[in-house]
Amino acid sequence: MSGLSVRxxxxxALALIVVLAPVLFPSSFYYRVGALIFVNGLATxxxxxxxxxxxxxxxxxxxxxxxxxxxxxxxxxxxGLPQILCVVLGAAISALLAFLVGRPILKLKAHYLAxxxxxxxxxxxxxxxxxxxxxxxxxxxxxxxxxVRELLKDYGIKVGSSELxxxxxxxxxxxxxxxxxxxxxxxxxxxxxxxxDSEVAASTIGIDVARMKLTAFVISSVYAxxxxxxxxxxxxxVTPDVAGFxxxxxxxxxxxxxxxxxxxxxxxxxxxxxxxxxxxxxFEDFEHVLLGxxxxxxxxxxxxxxxxxxxxxxxxxxx
Amino acid sequence: xxxxxxxxxxxxxxxxxxMSEFLQFLFSGITVGSVYALVALGFILIFNASGVVNxxxxxxxxxxxxxxxxxxxxxxxxxxxxVFAIVVTCVVGVALNKLAIEPARGASVVALIIITxxxxxxxxxxxxxxxxxxLHRFPSISGDDPIAIGGATILPQSLWIVGGxxxxxxxxxxxxxxxxxxxxxxxxANNKLAAQLVGIGTNNMMTLSFALxxxxxxxxxxLMTPITLTSYDVGLTLALKGFxxxxxxxxxxxxxxLVGGLLVGLIEAMTAGYISSExxxxxxFIVILLVLFVMPNGLxxxxxxxxx
Amino acid sequence: MLVDEINAAGGVNxxxxxxxxxxxxxxxxxxxxxxxxxxxxxxxxxxxxxxxxGATMAMIPVFEEAGIPFISLAGxxxxxDPVKKWVFKTPHTDRMACxxxxxxxxxxGISKIGIIGGTGGFGKSMHEQCVDVAPDYxxxxxxxxxxxxxxxxxxxxxxxxAGTEGLxxxxxxxxxxxxxxxxxxxxxxxxxVPLYQSHGVASKSFIELAGDAAEGVRLPASAxxxxxxxxxxxxxxxxxxxxxxxxxxxxGEPVSTFGGHAYDGFKILIAAIERAGSSDxxxxxxxxxxxxxxxxxxxxxxxxxTDHLGLDLSAFRMLEIKDGDWTLVE
Numbered sequence: 001m002s003g004l005s006v007r008x009x010x011x012x013a014l015a016l017i018v019v020l021a022p023v024l025f026p027s028s029f030y031y032r033v034g035a036l037i038f039v040n041g042l043a044t045x046x047x048x049x050x051x052x053x054x055x056x057x058x059x060x061x062x063x064x065x066x067x068x069x070x071x072x073x074x075x076x077x078x079x080g081l082p083q084i085l086c087v088v089l090g091a092a093i094s095a096l097l098a099f100l101v102g103r104p105i106l107k108l109k110a111h112y113l114a115x116x117x118x119x120x121x122x123x124x125x126x127x128x129x130x131x132x133x134x135x136x137x138x139x140x141x142x143x144x145x146x147x148v149r150e151l152l153k154d155y156g157i158k159v160g161s162s163e164l165x166x167x168x169x170x171x172x173x174x175x176x177x178x179x180x181x182x183x184x185x186x187x188x189x190x191x192x193x194x195x196x197d198s199e200v201a202a203s204t205i206g207i208d209v210a211r212m213k214l215t216a217f218v219i220s221s222v223y224a225x226x227x228x229x230x231x232x233x234x235x236x237x238v239t240p241d242v243a244g245f246x247x248x249x250x251x252x253x254x255x256x257x258x259x260x261x262x263x264x265x266x267x268x269x270x271x272x273x274x275x276x277x278x279x280x281x282x283f284e285d286f287e288h289v290l291l292g293x294x295x296x297x298x299x300x301x302x303x304x305x306x307x308x309x310x311x312x313x314x315x316x317x318x319x
Numbered sequence: 320x321x322x323x324x325x326x327x328x329x330x331x332x333x334x335x336x337x338m339s340e341f342l343q344f345l346f347s348g349i350t351v352g353s354v355y356a357l358v359a360l361g362f363i364l365i366f367n368a369s370g371v372v373n374x375x376x377x378x379x380x381x382x383x384x385x386x387x388x389x390x391x392x393x394x395x396x397x398x399x400x401x402v403f404a405i406v407v408t409c410v411v412g413v414a415l416n417k418l419a420i421e422p423a424r425g426a427s428v429v430a431l432i433i434i435t436x437x438x439x440x441x442x443x444x445x446x447x448x449x450x451x452x453x454l455h456r457f458p459s460i461s462g463d464d465p466i467a468i469g470g471a472t473i474l475p476q477s478l479w480i481v482g483g484x485x486x487x488x489x490x491x492x493x494x495x496x497x498x499x500x501x502x503x504x505x506x507x508a509n510n511k512l513a514a515q516l517v518g519i520g521t522n523n524m525m526t527l528s529f530a531l532x533x534x535x536x537x538x539x540x541x542l543m544t545p546i547t548l549t550s551y552d553v554g555l556t557l558a559l560k561g562f563x564x565x566x567x568x569x570x571x572x573x574x575x576x577l578v579g580g581l582l583v584g585l586i587e588a589m590t591a592g593y594i595s596s597e598x599x600x601x602x603x604f605i606v607i608l609l610v611l612f613v614m615p616n617g618l619x620x621x622x623x624x625x626x627x
Numbered sequence: 628m629l630v631d632e633i634n635a636a637g638g639v640n641x642x643x644x645x646x647x648x649x650x651x652x653x654x655x656x657x658x659x660x661x662x663x664x665x666x667x668x669x670x671x672x673x674x675x676x677x678x679x680x681g682a683t684m685a686m687i688p689v690f691e692e693a694g695i696p697f698i699s700l701a702g703x704x705x706x707x708d709p710v711k712k713w714v715f716k717t718p719h720t721d722r723m724a725c726x727x728x729x730x731x732x733x734x735x736g737i738s739k740i741g742i743i744g745g746t747g748g749f750g751k752s753m754h755e756q757c758v759d760v761a762p763d764y765x766x767x768x769x770x771x772x773x774x775x776x777x778x779x780x781x782x783x784x785x786x787x788x789a790g791t792e793g794l795x796x797x798x799x800x801x802x803x804x805x806x807x808x809x810x811x812x813x814x815x816x817x818x819x820v821p822l823y824q825s826h827g828v829a830s831k832s833f834i835e836l837a838g839d840a841a842e843g844v845r846l847p848a849s850a851x852x853x854x855x856x857x858x859x860x861x862x863x864x865x866x867x868x869x870x871x872x873x874x875x876x877x878x879g880e881p882v883s884t885f886g887g888h889a890y891d892g893f894k895i896l897i898a899a900i901e902r903a904g905s906s907d908x909x910x911x912x913x914x915x916x917x918x919x920x921x922x923x924x925x926x927x928x929x930x931x932x933t934d935h936l937g938l939d940l941s942a943f944r945m946l947e948i949k950d951g952d953w954t955l956v957e
Contacts, residue, residue: 026668027667027668028663028667029663029664029666029667029668030668032660032663032664032667033660036656036660051429057428057429057432059432104612105608107615108611108615109615110428111366111372111428111566111570112566112570112611112615112616112617114372114432115562115563115566115607115611116607116608116611118559118562118563118604119563119604119605119607119608120608122559122600122601122604123601123604123605126598126600126601127601129746130597130598130746132751132755137748137751137752138681138746138747138748138751139680139681139684139703139705139748139751139752140655140681140684140685142684161692162663162667231656235655235656235659235685235688236688237655237659237684237685237687237688238655239655239656239681239685241654241655241656241681242656245555245559249436252429252432252433253433253436253437256429256430256433257433260429277657278660278664281649281650285447285448286444286448287444288440288441288443288444288447289441289444289445289448290444291437291440291441291444292437292438292439292440292441292442292443292444293437293441294437295433295434295436295437295440295441296419296434296437296438296441299423299426299430299431299433299434299437300419300422300423300426300434301422303423303426303427303430337790340786340787340790343782343783343786343816344782344783344786346782347780347782347783350779350780351779351780354779453832454803454804454807454832454836455836456807456835456836456838463811463814463815463838463839463840465815465816465817471786472782472815472816472817474815543779546779546780546808546811547779547780547804547808548804548807548808548836550804553777556777588780588783589783591772591774591783591784592783592784592786592787596772596773596774596783596784597746597773599775600775
């Protein structure tokens with residue numbers, strides 16, 4: 001398969017899923033789960049660029065999700081900004097922070113990088129958690145609505161919150177996928193992917209390794225931030241948990257589960273980890289046991305993640 | 320916040336600086352730091368042998384405490400319960416290696432991180448089902464009467480924790496430096512293929528290191544529970560702090576793990592005492608970030624030459 | 628337990644209750660999703676739950692929009708102040724707990740106190756409320772420290788508080804292992820002014836975990852913990868004794884006040900459904916608001932359009948731990 005057809009095929013498949021899935025939804029609760037999947041899928045795509053393309057790990061990405069979420073919570077209250085600008089503001093702050101700390105952090109290798117990103121995420125979380133006068137502390141704070149539903153109401157269109165966010169997050173996801181897929185095939189993307197295999201080799205053929213890693217880090221922070229803004233606007237309420245370590249691990253797991261180098265994998269990983277708790281309510285007490293088990297089994301037996309592993313198997317059985 | 324405390328009969332060396340207060344912060348830092356050091360020692364044991372950062376290390380500590388409590392509550396003497404807990408945790412460690420790490424040989428660093436995080440979630444979930452969600456505690460080894468030193472106090476159990484950390488460090492140091500088996504573990508870590516070629520059973524070495532790491536973790540759980548209490552979910556925080564300590568120390572030598580763990584505990588206690596209790600965890604991570612910026616291989620780590 | 632009992636007795640208004648249960652894990656995002664699921668998918672007529680304030684606040688917009696009555700089991704006062712049309716709660720507010728503690732301090736002539744608060748949602752909210760209402764009771768807070776929910780040693784913070792001049796008592800708003808460790812550290816340091824805990828430690832396991840160090844600790848709690856020790860004349864006695872016996876028979880575990888709050892919530896809801904004579908959410912909401920003279924495990928509930936909690940300070944009992952057991956102070 002040529003690169004172009006993978007890109008087109010992925011985008012088409014995603015668009016079809018977004019458009020056709022609602023046919024199967026028995027109630028608007030499913031729109032809510034769908035929206036959550038798309039939002040998580042977007043944040044996970046950011047990690048695909050960082051982990052899958054550039055081969056760098058981040059255990060603190062939820063910190064950027066938190067920045068995006070709290071930008072929408074605080075922006076309207078303290079700066080009087082409309083929500084859409086707050087999303088941009090959050091993304092800008094995330095990008096700036098990633099740019100500033102990225103250089104020293106990304107010099108570190110494997111596990112040292114893991115602990116440094118972990119520390120970064122925890123620091124962001126702690127500021128949100130501790131500065132209760134600003135952020136409402138652990139009990140969280142209200143978020144003003146985006147205003148789209150009121151706008152639509154003026155035109156006589158009534159949509160439920162879950163339905164609306166399903167479509168918004170679905171479109172944003174498609175845009176994110178488009179950007180990520182284009183990056184994959186651009187010269188910059190190829191340079192990034194060369195880091196994944198060997199940084200030393202990449203630098204000997206004249207690639208500015210540090211700059212490429214930084215680029216990936218900044219882009220992925222923007223993905224996470226926009227995802228965070230959407231969660232805040234969708235829930236109209238936000239707690240520091242969005243920036244917590246557990247959430248970072250969830251995002252990384254989604255990326256690796258689906259296939260860290262695959263845009264489609266990001267969506268598949270997000271789907272599994274988002275829908276799983278809803279399915280597992282039947283098993284209640286065993287939810288965590290099963291979740292841990294699934295994480296281990298996939299990584300042991302489908303090492304590259306679900307999508308690439310399954311794709312290879314299918315290709316093999318065809319030939 | 321509060322104005323600086325006036326001198327009400329405490330020993331003061333300088334204006335506003337109380338010896339007894341400092342000692343209390345020091346004792347607190349050493350106690351908590353020793354717990355972190357025990358976790359960090361477990362981390363580097365497995366890392367040295369296999370290059371895997373085992374995020375389930377905190378769950379070993381949890382198992383040590385929880386199994387001891389439930390065995391003790393069932394009427395078994397405390398010492399026997401503790402030994403039983405350490406043995407069972409060893410078995411869990413070996414099982415983790417055999418069932419999850421060995422089959423994933425050759426997987427990427429990220430994949431291995433996910434596997435051990437999965438193992439940690441799995442063990443935590445299992446503990447919640449097998450045991451319960453309550454907090455538990457069992458009696459201290461030498462009672463709860465505090466020992467007064469220079470106007471500050473320390474619990475006998477704290478001394479046990481510090482002693483446990485030192486003993487575990489010494490044992491590992493001697494093991495790696497003096498015994499053939501220990502050297503074999505180091506050789507396995509340095510170059511697996513070369514180790515195999517000179518006849519070292521590298522699989523056995525990995526199993527051994529998982530067993531030892533689980534034992535050190537469970538020992539930590541047994542020693543700390545009388546002071547810190549335990550429940551099914553204590554592992555995560557400990558793993559994060561212990562991991563930070565191991566990285567600070569340089570992720571390689573037992574000495575680095577001991578010093579790194581103690582440093583994280585001391586930074587936390589001193590920050591809580593002198594700066595702000597809200598940001599004590601933050602200061603610990605800021606120090607780690609700064610150290611890594613200046614010394615990318617930690618305080619005592621050797622920089623490895625990258626193979627192309 | 629309660630649902631089986633009611634259905635066995637023929638249900639409410641001749642209809643069986645169907646219970647839908649989810650565990651929000653005190654996670655706001657998860658709670659929000661489950662709230663949507665209940666409203667949209669399970670089509671519930673009323674909801675009891677939300678154990679943490681964050682989870683409760685995240686669910687409120689869902690129920691407010693759908694018009695489903697919601698009885699929260701979380702502590703913070705922000706849930707019902709300002710009053711929200713569809714939201715009620717059964718536990719005493721943290722603000723009331725502060726008031727009850729300060730009343731007791733006033734009786735003992737204590738006016739200068741230190742606060743060491745947990746930074747979990749419960750501890751942080753109560754810490755703020757206690758600072759807020761302190762002037763009303765003439766209480767002067769001379770030292771404030773905090774600790775994290777998973778911290779293992781609070782001696783540095785307590786050492787700082789103990790070094791404050793004129794300190795007469797220390798208050799520890801918190802939840803989970805923190806209060807037990809604070810109490811043990813307190814004894815270790817030999818601090819000799821009284822220690823007050825909050826209603827967050829309200830179960831027997833606290834005394835076991837804190838051991839001898841818990842002796843003399845005072846805290847506000849619901850009557851449930853001292854069911855046996857209430858005088859027979861107490862109107863709440865029969866309610867709490869009945870609940871305790873039923874709970875312990877069903878689970879084999881000692882009661883905690885949290886189970887009591889859920890029990891109260893269900894009782895209020897069932898009574899409201901009966902009075903409404905239908906399963907129409909709006910009718911049920913109106914009847915919940917009219918709840919008066921209901922004697923629950925937390926105290927007598929008298930709701931009104933301006934009060935969606937309906938408890939007053941008398942619902943709290945001041946307890947002191949003596950010889951490893953609760954005793955009534957009054």
